[in-house]
Amino acid sequence: MNSFRVTPWEVEGSVDYEKLIKEFGTQPLTEDLKKKFVDLAGEDHVLLRRNVFFSHRDLDKVLDDCFSSKGFFLYTGRGPSGRMHIGHIIPFVFTKWLQDVFGVNVYIEITDDEKYVYKRDAKWNQIQEYAYDNILDIVAVGFNPDKTFIFKDSEYIKHLYPLALKVSKHINFSLAKAVFGFNNITNIGLIFYPSLQIVPTFFEKKRCLIPAAIDQDPYWRIQRDIAERFGYYKAAAIHSIFLPPLTGLRDKMSSSKPETAIFLNEDYETIKRKVMKYAFSGGQPTVEMHRKLGGNPDVDVSYQWLYMFFEEDDKKLEELREKYKKGDLLTGELKQYLIDKIWEFLEEHQKNKDKARRKVEKFMYDGKLSKRMWDLEFEDVFSE
Amino acid sequence: MNSFRVTPWEVEGSVDYEKLIKEFGTQPLTEDLKKKFVDLAGEDHVLLRRNVFFSHRDLDKVLDDCFSSKGFFLYTGRGPSGRMHIGHIIPFVFTKWLQDVFGVNVYIEITDDEKYVYKRDAKWNQIQEYAYDNILDIVAVGFNPDKTFIFKDSEYIKHLYPLALKVSKHINFSLAKAVFGFNNITNIGLIFYPSLQIVPTFFEKKRCLIPAAIDQDPYWRIQRDIAERFGYYKAAAIHSIFLPPLTGLRDKMSSSKPETAIFLNEDYETIKRKVMKYAFSGGQPTVEMHRKLGGNPDVDVSYQWLYMFFEEDDKKLEELREKYKKGDLLTGELKQYLIDKIWEFLEEHQKNKDKARRKVEKFMYDGKLSKRMWDLEFEDVFSE
Numbered sequence: 001m002n003s004f005r006v007t008p009w010e011v012e013g014s015v016d017y018e019k020l021i022k023e024f025g026t027q028p029l030t031e032d033l034k035k036k037f038v039d040l041a042g043e044d045h046v047l048l049r050r051n052v053f054f055s056h057r058d059l060d061k062v063l064d065d066c067f068s069s070k071g072f073f074l075y076t077g078r079g080p081s082g083r084m085h086i087g088h089i090i091p092f093v094f095t096k097w098l099q100d101v102f103g104v105n106v107y108i109e110i111t112d113d114e115k116y117v118y119k120r121d122a123k124w125n126q127i128q129e130y131a132y133d134n135i136l137d138i139v140a141v142g143f144n145p146d147k148t149f150i151f152k153d154s155e156y157i158k159h160l161y162p163l164a165l166k167v168s169k170h171i172n173f174s175l176a177k178a179v180f181g182f183n184n185i186t187n188i189g190l191i192f193y194p195s196l197q198i199v200p201t202f203f204e205k206k207r208c209l210i211p212a213a214i215d216q217d218p219y220w221r222i223q224r225d226i227a228e229r230f231g232y233y234k235a236a237a238i239h240s241i242f243l244p245p246l247t248g249l250r251d252k253m254s255s256s257k258p259e260t261a262i263f264l265n266e267d268y269e270t271i272k273r274k275v276m277k278y279a280f281s282g283g284q285p286t287v288e289m290h291r292k293l294g295g296n297p298d299v300d301v302s303y304q305w306l307y308m309f310f311e312e313d314d315k316k317l318e319e320l321r322e323k324y325k326k327g328d329l330l331t332g333e334l335k336q337y338l339i340d341k342i343w344e345f346l347e348e349h350q351k352n353k354d355k356a357r358r359k360v361e362k363f364m365y366d367g368k369l370s371k372r373m374w375d376l377e378f379e380d381v382f383s384e
Numbered sequence: 385m386n387s388f389r390v391t392p393w394e395v396e397g398s399v400d401y402e403k404l405i406k407e408f409g410t411q412p413l414t415e416d417l418k419k420k421f422v423d424l425a426g427e428d429h430v431l432l433r434r435n436v437f438f439s440h441r442d443l444d445k446v447l448d449d450c451f452s453s454k455g456f457f458l459y460t461g462r463g464p465s466g467r468m469h470i471g472h473i474i475p476f477v478f479t480k481w482l483q484d485v486f487g488v489n490v491y492i493e494i495t496d497d498e499k500y501v502y503k504r505d506a507k508w509n510q511i512q513e514y515a516y517d518n519i520l521d522i523v524a525v526g527f528n529p530d531k532t533f534i535f536k537d538s539e540y541i542k543h544l545y546p547l548a549l550k551v552s553k554h555i556n557f558s559l560a561k562a563v564f565g566f567n568n569i570t571n572i573g574l575i576f577y578p579s580l581q582i583v584p585t586f587f588e589k590k591r592c593l594i595p596a597a598i599d600q601d602p603y604w605r606i607q608r609d610i611a612e613r614f615g616y617y618k619a620a621a622i623h624s625i626f627l628p629p630l631t632g633l634r635d636k637m638s639s640s641k642p643e644t645a646i647f648l649n650e651d652y653e654t655i656k657r658k659v660m661k662y663a664f665s666g667g668q669p670t671v672e673m674h675r676k677l678g679g680n681p682d683v684d685v686s687y688q689w690l691y692m693f694f695e696e697d698d699k700k701l702e703e704l705r706e707k708y709k710k711g712d713l714l715t716g717e718l719k720q721y722l723i724d725k726i727w728e729f730l731e732e733h734q735k736n737k738d739k740a741r742r743k744v745e746k747f748m749y750d751g752k753l754s755k756r757m758w759d760l761e762f763e764d765v766f767s768e
Contacts, residue, residue, distance in 0.1 A: 117549050166508070182557070185557070187557075188552045189548075
């Protein structure tokens with residue numbers, strides 16, 4: 001039986017994304033809508049073309065708001081439970097692209113509170129260290145420092161709290177139980193937390209588009225139930241699948257299982273060793289058999305990573321696929337190809353991260369947008 | 385059947401305080417312990433002598449800490465759901481006396497967050513207005529401005545939040561349900577709130593003594609379960625009964641039923657009208673019958689108010705009681721006696737409240753203690 005489970009805190013099993021669309025009640029990202037999207041953006045993006053973003057809510061309305069120049073804003077986030085890996089950075093790469101092509105504001109929530117209450121043995125200071133390191137990774141992606149506000153919940157809480165309380169009044173325990181799978185042993189910090197993740201969707205009186213992995217959708221479901229009562233728009237979302245772990249196509253990459261992921265701070269040697277050792281192969285047990293029978297790219301994680309993100313060139317990708325299937329390309333060769341692609345991406349990322357330290361202030365406190373956010377009181381939300 | 389119900393948000397029926405002591409698992413305030421208390425304080429207080437404070441947790445240990453000069457600190461609070469009445473101010477009068485005789489710090493939490501999430505139709509701005517007005521009433525009581533910190537949850541939240549999260553990890557929904565009577569339709573803001581009320585018990589690494597009405601005890605019960613795991617003391621408490629409503633001995637005074645209470649801002653005429661009209665009388669239906677049969681002070685609210693707070697002089701009180709029982713004192717006369725006593729107290733209070741506006745800054749931001757509290761980060765609590 002193909003059973004799986006997706007909540008904001010756990011992804012288990014081999015996820016059936018079509019089934020998830022039905023379960024969560026989201027919309028598939030059709031070719032028609034993608035075309036409209038790409039036309040408006042003026043360019044395509046590999047993550048769209050390869051269906052890493054595969055589902056949405058109200059993306060069509062966001063595009064309409066663009067046409068009618070009402071505009072929209074972007075919101076995404078990161079739970080600082082450890083160092084970031086490739087799977088974590090992908091939604092940020094896409095969000096950055098969206099900012100570039102549409103010229104809109106981006107709000108990035110660092111949910112240190114969530115990560116602290118979620119794990120029983122989480123240490124506050126450890127989470128704060130991860131938060132700072134994660135922020136550097138996010139800054140390294142290259143957002144516009146005057147149109148991006150990165151904030152840590154525990155630090156920005158004075159601004160968030162009244163709004164979170166307002167949100168919390170519309171969510172009773174039954175609803176939280178049904179949507180997030182809470183139960184009697186869930187602690188009251190985690191029970192309250194969803195309020196905090198919903199608040200940033202009310203940062204502007206425009207439609208909010210949230211690029212994030214599909215596991216975050218439960219929050220937006222609740223937001224969409226209450227937003228209009230607040231005089232705000234229902235949040236729109238564009239959902240990504242999970243980049244599969246190195247070790248196979250089930251579950252998602254996990255920081256607690258280092259063999260499943262490539263971390264953003266890893267060097268060439270480590271990446272090479274991990275991919276060579278752990279990347280699940282669709283190839284045959286021996287070179288002779290592989291030459292004869294060929295490999296299966298559909299279960300081969302190296303091929304899947306190239307498909308989903310690392311090989312943007314459609315022709316090149318098709319060529320790899322054909323060669324691999326025919327047995328002309330060996331598993332080791334395919335892996336080496338991926339290793340070089342990953343390193344190309346990470347070498348650049350690591351350089352940018354070195355420079356990020358000097359830019360953090362702007363994103364968090366004194367850029368054009370961040371400064372405005374620290375001055376804001378959100379009083380209008382209470383004026384009703 | 386004598387049924388009653390006491391939670392931090394509701395008091396219903398005729399409260400059986402002896403039964404409550406057993407139900408809550410607190411200790412009765414014995415004459416022995418009171419004597420020890422009064423000896424150490426160097427003076428007595430009417431609210432102790434008349435058993436308005438009737439129950440406690442670890443008060444004996446607080447007194448021991450005084451003897452051994454470890455010291456302790458005081459913590460109490462106010463939920464700003466409306467204007468304050470006589471019943472609200474009494475614990476503050478007692479707390480102020482404790483500060484005077486023991487020379488200790490007092491922390492006063494204004495729970496605007498709680499009141500906002502508790503009432504479905506509560507308006508944020510209205511609660512903020514009440515909060516400011518309530519703070520003026522509290523300042524008027526005469527606390528030491530360099531040893532008192534008055535803080536509003538929503539304003540001091542950045543300091544409170546990390547500690548509240550830490551507390552929240554030790555309270556699961558089952559426990560919150562059992563202790564506070566939460567259920568499936570309780571909103572997730574109210575479910576989280578107890579964490580916030582527990583935090584101030586960790587403001588100092590000394591024992592915390594909480595003078596408050598008995599309905600607040602559920603919070604301390606949970607605090608006492610977790611405090612030692614945090615490396616802190618279990619909170620001590622001294623519990624008061626509820627000053628009965630004018631209208632009779634059941635329930636407690638309620639801001640939403642103005643006939644049950646005397647508000648701190650009411651003038652002489654209003655007080656007189658209310659007491660004359662609403663104060664439940666233990667007297668006889670006619671003057672003739674009263675002269676003949678006498679009144680019953682035990683059910684007479686005017687007498688009870690004099691007993692509990694307004695007539696400090698034991699001899700004078702005994703005299704009133706005897707005269708009333710004999711029929712020498714008429715209900716109208718007893719009421720007038722109470723009216724004068726209330727006005728004596730409120731006239732002074734209202735003068736002090738006028739001056740309080742100028743003092744608020746010190747209590748909230750730049751007194752010796754309040755300034756220190758704004759500089760504090762509570763990092764030690766996370767060092768474990």
